[in-house]
Amino acid sequence: MWDSIVSIIPLALTYTAPLLIIALGGLYSERSGVVNIGLEGLMGVGAFASALFVVLSGGAFGGATVWVALLVGALAGVALSFFHAFACVSLNANQVISGTAINMFSVAITIYLARWLTTSSNIQIRTSFSRTSIPVLSEIPLLGPLFFSRVYYTTYIVLALVIISYYLLYKTKFGLRLRACGENPHAADSMGVSVTKMRYTGVLISGALAGLGGAIVIMTYAKEFSQLTFNGLGFLALAALIFGKWKPFGVLGAALFFGTAMTVANMAQVFESLRNVPNIFLNTFPYVMTLVALVLFSNNSAGPKAAGEPYDVGKR
Amino acid sequence: MSKESNQNKLIPFLAVALGFIVGAIIMIISGFNPILAYSKLFEGAGLYGNIRRFGDTLLIMTPLMLTGLSVAFGMRTGLFNIGASGQMLMGGFAAVFIGITMELPKIIHLPLAVIAAIIVGALWGMVPGVLKAKYNVHEVVVTIMMNWIAVWTVYYFVPLYIRGNFDTESATIRTTASLRVPWMSNIFNGSPVNLGLFLAIGAAIFIWWVLEKTTFGYELKAVGHNKHAAEYAGIHVNRNIIYSMMIAGALAGLAGATFYLGYTNNIKIGELPSLGFDGIAVALLGMNSPIGVVFSSFLFGFMNAGKGFMQAATRVPNELVQIIMAVIIFFAAATVLIKRWLNQVSRKKVKGGDQ
Numbered sequence: 022m023w024d025s026i027v028s029i030i031p032l033a034l035t036y037t038a039p040l041l042i043i044a045l046g047g048l049y050s051e052r053s054g055v056v057n058i059g060l061e062g063l064m065g066v067g068a069f070a071s072a073l074f075v076v077l078s079g080g081a082f083g084g085a086t087v088w089v090a091l092l093v094g095a096l097a098g099v100a101l102s103f104f105h106a107f108a109c110v111s112l113n114a115n116q117v118i119s120g121t122a123i124n125m126f127s128v129a130i131t132i133y134l135a136r137w138l139t140t141s142s143n144i145q146i147r148t149s150f151s152r153t154s155i156p157v158l159s160e161i162p163l164l165g166p167l168f169f170s171r172v173y174y175t176t177y178i179v180l181a182l183v184i185i186s187y188y189l190l191y192k193t194k195f196g197l198r199l200r201a202c203g204e205n206p207h208a209a210d211s212m213g214v215s216v217t218k219m220r221y222t223g224v225l226i227s228g229a230l231a232g233l234g235g236a237i238v239i240m241t242y243a244k245e246f247s248q249l250t251f252n253g254l255g256f257l258a259l260a261a262l263i264f265g266k267w268k269p270f271g272v273l274g275a276a277l278f279f280g281t282a283m284t285v286a287n288m289a290q291v292f293e294s295l296r297n298v299p300n301i302f303l304n305t306f307p308y309v310m311t312l313v314a315l316v317l318f319s320n321n322s323a324g325p326k327a328a329g330e331p332y333d334v335g336k337r
Numbered sequence: 338m339s340k341e342s343n344q345n346k347l348i349p350f351l352a353v354a355l356g357f358i359v360g361a362i363i364m365i366i367s368g369f370n371p372i373l374a375y376s377k378l379f380e381g382a383g384l385y386g387n388i389r390r391f392g393d394t395l396l397i398m399t400p401l402m403l404t405g406l407s408v409a410f411g412m413r414t415g416l417f418n419i420g421a422s423g424q425m426l427m428g429g430f431a432a433v434f435i436g437i438t439m440e441l442p443k444i445i446h447l448p449l450a451v452i453a454a455i456i457v458g459a460l461w462g463m464v465p466g467v468l469k470a471k472y473n474v475h476e477v478v479v480t481i482m483m484n485w486i487a488v489w490t491v492y493y494f495v496p497l498y499i500r501g502n503f504d505t506e507s508a509t510i511r512t513t514a515s516l517r518v519p520w521m522s523n524i525f526n527g528s529p530v531n532l533g534l535f536l537a538i539g540a541a542i543f544i545w546w547v548l549e550k551t552t553f554g555y556e557l558k559a560v561g562h563n564k565h566a567a568e569y570a571g572i573h574v575n576r577n578i579i580y581s582m583m584i585a586g587a588l589a590g591l592a593g594a595t596f597y598l599g600y601t602n603n604i605k606i607g608e609l610p611s612l613g614f615d616g617i618a619v620a621l622l623g624m625n626s627p628i629g630v631v632f633s634s635f636l637f638g639f640m641n642a643g644k645g646f647m648q649a650a651t652r653v654p655n656e657l658v659q660i661i662m663a664v665i666i667f668f669a670a671a672t673v674l675i676k677r678w679l680n681q682v683s684r685k686k687v688k689g690g691d692q
Contacts, residue, residue: 129659
């Protein structure tokens with residue numbers, strides 16, 4: 022049993038990291054009042070851009086390549102999310118339709134470019150993050166093998182971003198203003214907060230984090246960009262965002278929960294005790310749990326109240 | 338007022354034009370000749386008179402028309418059915434399941450498989466309908482979750498009960514459950530265009546009739562316009578939301594039947610059919626009216642039918658078509674932008690007239 026846990030937890034952390042960071046991105050956008058179902062697409066361009074960067078740079082950046090690749094992924098996410106922000110904030114477009122367009126565009130343009138560049142539509146990378154054991158910490162009994170052995174540094178970056186996000190959203194003026202724009206933009210506006218600026222910021226941060234998430238997928242466990250990169254991780258992140266009640270630590274819990282479920286589903290064949298559990302239960306688990314949670318939350322609606330509505334100054 | 342409605346009618350055409358322009362710009366940047374590529378796209382779709390290729394256009398148009406109707410029908414009731422993909426997949430799974438496991442004469446087998454697809458699609462659509470009506474849970478989130486539940490359900494059941502040569506796909510359906518008929522293929526020179534086309538056109542007429550000619554349709558539209566006013570007028574809003582989602586699901590389920598029983602003949606696991614999302618583009622461009630959907634599904638049908646030929650002839654990656662569709666959706670969402678441009682143009686014209 023201990024052996025199975027020791028083999029599952031580090032893997033679960035690996036799968037959780039991108040999921041968590043994408044969901045956290047969604048949190049910024051939705052907290053500012055813009056629904057973002059384009060997370061999958063934003064994740065995809067991040068993945069594509071980071072893979073492309075690694076191939077094109079050809080080792081010119083040496084050891085820094087992997088880190089710059091993460092940055093490139095995040096920037097690609099920002100670039101694509103700009104269109105979502107422009108449509109939703111400046112043009113009062115339907116946010117769900119715009120998000121759908123973002124998703125479709127992302128799959129199409131990345132595969133188009135990949136096919137154009139490589140003819141096979143796959144981009145394989147040779148340089149990526151490798152698993153490391155943290156010195157000293159990995160020697161701690163019990164915790165060491167679970168959390169500090171055979172891990173990627175990116176996992177800790179993601180966890181740090183969760184804590185920073187909590188601080189930013191709940192302990193700073195900026196966070197209060199951002200959340201106000203998602204709850205009651207008129208009140209925020211009357212206090213001199215620029216709803217437009219805040220919502221742009223929220224959407225662009227979501228693009229950066231979702232793009233970073235895609236880059237982490239490529240630079241840690243996937244090591245290849247292809248059509249299969251678009252496997253619903255962005256939608257799973259949306260589920261984690263809702264299940265985590267639109268709160269940073271809630272999202273952390275939800276992502277860990279779903280990430281572990283995903284890992285167990287993928288590894289069920291390896292374990293004697295799980296081999297007979299039909300994979301349908303493990304695979305659909307996050308989605309079914311989200312539906313259950315939505316029904317349970319329905320009385321005290323947990324989501325940002327103004328999310329999904331364009332801000333109309335003349336309406337009260 | 339009339340200027341406003343004229344503008345609204347122009348928007349789909351401008352969105353399509355902008356889509357093709359952006360596509361051309363992307364081709365120029367990546368070093369292709371857009372005029373050649375577009376002409377090959379039209380040629381591949383049989384628009385220059387190749388009857389077999391034109392049959393393929395109708396073949397691909399069929400499920401698109403149905404997913405487009407599904408999304409459009411939901412929109413008319415104020416519901417965003419982003420789950421047409423999942424409903425289509427589950428409907429198609431039911432149809433393929435019956436198509437493989439049962440042995441019946443065609444006259445019973447085929448209708449049974451099609452009806453199964455409609456019913457399962459409707460049930461898959463009922464879940465978001467009920468959650469919306471009873472618990473006020475947003476249908477967009479529920480339909481997204483239902484999409485992925487559908488993917489994993491098919492992933493589990495196909496290898497278990499109707500496995501084909503590989504774990505990743507089902508066996509081929511029996512010919513008695515196929516929508517293909519020799520006389521249609523003969524007319525279209527061997528294209529697998531099939532009876533699904535008539536099912537889709539029949540569905541479009543039926544939906545038009547429901548929306549425009551029945552009290553039920555009037556109630557649905559009233560709910561879509563203003564839920565509270567409809568409630569005040571004595572319309573059962575919650576019941577109508579559930580019915581609307583079920584009908585949208587049934588249409589998507591039927592799309593699954595036409596796709597899997599008429600086109601692929603089997604079902605693959607682990608993928609969400611993109612046709613459900615394409616249906617959003619079809620519905621938006623068709624302005625959510627059944628007649629508009631017929632025309633817009635033809636547009637997207639021929640673009641999808643011709644893209645393989647275009648790629649083979651010009652090396653332009655076929656994803657170009659998907660890019661154009663995404664751009665069209667984006668501009669259809671950002672109608673304010675187009676209206677602003679139109680107003681600028683017309684204001685300039687008026688100025689010019691004064692001088």
